Amino acid sequence: MPNRFCRTLLFLSSFFPLFLISAILARKHNLFWAVVFIFIGLVSLIALKVYLDFATKKVNPETLRVQSFQRCGEEMLNYILTYIFPFMVDFTQSADQLLCFAIFFVVLGYLFVHNNMIHINPMLNFWGYQLYEITLPNGDTHSLLAKSKLRRDMTIEVVLIGEQIYLEKK
Numbered sequence: 764m765p766n767r768f769c770r771t772l773l774f775l776s777s778f779f780p781l782f783l784i785s786a787i788l789a790r791k792h793n794l795f796w797a798v799v800f801i802f803i804g805l806v807s808l809i810a811l812k813v814y815l816d817f818a819t820k821k822v823n824p825e826t827l828r829v830q831s832f833q834r835c836g837e838e839m840l841n842y843i844l845t846y847i848f849p850f851m852v853d854f855t856q857s858a859d860q861l862l863c864f865a866i867f868f869v870v871l872g873y874l875f876v877h878n879n880m881i882h883i884n885p886m887l888n889f890w891g892y893q894l895y896e897i898t899l900p901n902g903d904t905h906s907l908l909a910k911s912k913l914r915r916d917m918t919i920e921v922v923l924i925g926e927q928i929y930l931e932k933k
Contacts, residue, residue, distance in 0.1 A: 777886060779807065825920070829919060
């Protein structure tokens with residue numbers, strides 16, 4: 764599956780809690796949008812889970828030796844600030860506010876996908892994944908989604924799920 768597809772799933776699923784908050788805020792005044800928010804959130808969450816489960820079952824994993832690693836997540840505060848936005852939308856007003864919300868979300872999605880900000884995803888943490896930036900013995904750096912706690916000079920089986928993004932094989 765293409766790298767952009769994977770990053771888009773990671774983006775949409777990372778905002779599942781935001782979709783849930785928006786649905787709760789919209790439900791009394793605009794049931795249609797509440798259902799849309801829930802639908803997008805659930806579909807993206809389920810699609811990501813299916814994608815990750817499928818990827819870990821690939822037959823030909825690679826073996827990598829982790830020279831060094833660093834946990835990612837220093838931009839979490841910026842991510843959390845986006846949760847303020849749905850509290851500013853008044854679902855009783857015109858469709859203009861919803862259009863502004865949609866434009867904001869599309870711009871945010873573009874930045875997230877094109878800047879490879881996959882490490883900002885609380886749903887991955889909820890499922891037990893940590894995102895690491897790993898350095899291999901040859902000096903190459905990659906992103907690694909893993910449930911294991913990494914150690915220096917550890918050997919790990921992985922599958923490639925995107926451009927320089929590996930997933931630990933269970």
